[in-house]
Amino acid sequence: MKIKYAEILGEIEPIISSDNSLSEILAAITRLLKNKIFHYDWVGFYILDKDNAVLKLGPFSGKPTEHTTIAVGQGVCGQVAETMKLKVVQDVSTEGNYIACSLEVQSEIVVPILVNGQFVAEIDIDSHSPAPFTPEDEHFLTALSKKLATRF
């Protein structure tokens, strides 16, 4: 079935503009994305702790991970914190700088959230499908990241 990204973005908008706290908003988005998009098996946010140059795990949906703190530069998440650029890994076995969360994970996409050109957080999505991410995922998640930046 074709994924209705525009519709999903429409459902996310009122969540972002609600009066809820940032962590409630992020948690609701992780639930919605995981439920609506079949190839999103783990959806979470990592938030930059600037003072310590680490990413701290924020709200997520999916199996708990032991990687609650990731150094900037380490793994796919840490690379994105450094480059501030979206990164798609269609086959995690080919990625040299990768932190495995679960053996089921085959692919990953990480999208930075920037405020005034500064990295503040990122959306991390793991998939159990091989090479599932398309340019549509990239456009959708980039649009989501821009909308979310208004709440940081």
Ligand code: SME
């Ligand atoms: N795979 C990530 C680590 C985070 S887990 O996917 C939840 C990485 O390489 O940075």
